[in-house]
Amino acid sequence: MRVTRLIWSMLLSAPALMTPLSAGAVDFTCWSPGGALLAGAAGGYWTAERIANAIPFGETISRGEGGLSEQRRSLKDTDAERAPINEAPYKFGGKLLFTLGGVDYTASAQFVADDRIVMGAAHSAWGNGNQATNIRFYQGYAGGGGTLYQIDRVAVLLRWTEVSGNPPSMARSQFDYSVMRTTQASAVGKYELGIDGAHVDDNVTITGYPGRLDGGEYMYRETARIAVQAGTAYEAGPHPMYGGGASGGAWFVTANNVHKAVSVVSGGAPDGVYGPSFTQDTADLIAIVKNGCP
Template sequence: MDIRSVTVSTLLSLTALTMPFGAEAVEFTCWDPGGAASVNALNRYWTPERIANAIPEGETVEPDRGPLPQDLKRLDETERAPIDEAPYKFGGKLLYTRGGDDYKASAQFVKENNIIIGAAHSLWKSGSQAVNVTFQQGYANGGGTLFAIDRAAVLLRWTEISDDPPSLAKSQYDYSVMRTTAASAVGKYELGIDAAQVGEDVTVAGYPVRLEGGEYMYRETARIMAQAGTAYDARPHPMYGGGASGGAWFVSENAIHKAVSVVSAGSPDGVYGPSFTQATAELVETVKNGCP
């Protein structure tokens, strides 16, 4: 394992690591985002007022694809998700501080009962990494189960392009992996590696702030229209506007729910997201083991 120093804020000890991945290498940055704090301490920090005033995280792509095709207009709707049912109960609201500001986004348990996957642009942007990170599983109008997080990681490539304008190419790297200090009691998504194809419909779930202020999880159906590299372009995206960043794209079959991507960037006419790969699985295992 090649370990290299990364210059960051003195608040945290940050390390860039290289993990073997077949003939390639998975490079990433891993840090402690405040998991040493007790759940009670995080609960005191994340008061209802602070949550309400947190900035809804989002990256906006300029709409330039014109009207929806006729056969996609049936997909142009969204509704509250049944938060007590699988797979929606695996998700929740992600809360964090970055660059001195408080933010809120979406995330979910994936692959392991102590691993959460969200968007990279939530946890790392403009050279600033997130702290005070907490996950409220099953969040609905202030309720939910609070989880502290003691490890967070993004791909090293993301740290190099985090300030670039949103694009399909950038979205390839736009996911984060986090470890909770307690295990999920409600289950988790399976990790869908290359599990969605162009032309396939996926369900997207998250907390769009323009719908009831982001107090409830919503769901939409989108169709994958294109794949470039390891990123998807799907249409439409009625949950646009911030807050749904990091929410899962998933496919279901025989009561097995596979997360295949997360919300990276979007506009009313579409949404971008990374395609999970074996590199994602490698990063999950590394964070699960504490980024040794």
């Protein structure tokens, strides 16, 4: 593990971020999460049986605990629908497989900003003082199909490690994202990074693998409206994909055929979901992880 503070003013080599990063500082912790049998890309630790038995990971917020706004409308499971996984931008996403505290879990993640960068939720990478291991990204996962990518570096903001033990809240969610580097470049493309990319009353599409719908075997999508933006966090609703497994799934907006990831699923309940608003720190952390956390 490495905890450090770096000043970055550089160009990313990937076309996703072509302008220089402004001088700034970001505190983070970074580690190698390979775990058991890293070399076994086609199987290794994550056999079909392990994937089937892994627990959909998530943070469900009960009303009154996290400060979610009052329910805005009735919800049904059909408010979320299967995403067309072979189409952009859904094909940029997939299922995240990882071990945390000795337990195997699944969550959601996607390629963002660079062909070798995957983003998910920080609570799917670091929790209760534990770093996740055995991390793999199963791009395009659908009922067992997809492409398995190995992860060789993962980082979360140091602020996340300081608040990760707190109950889910909007304030906590602003630090709830992880940045991971794959050993091979994406073969399907990526989301662009949307810094402060959505605002109150904007509609966003939210993706993920909710365990309560089809057992988490397929990516789902929902449309939510941003109800609150406070600091560097959002609250949007409704959230029919609640209940675990969708953690880390992208919130995205599309304009001029460009798909920008503006947040990831942090925690939620049927009527609302929290997520971070990406900032320059996010872009800086992506650059750091792409370069191996030197």
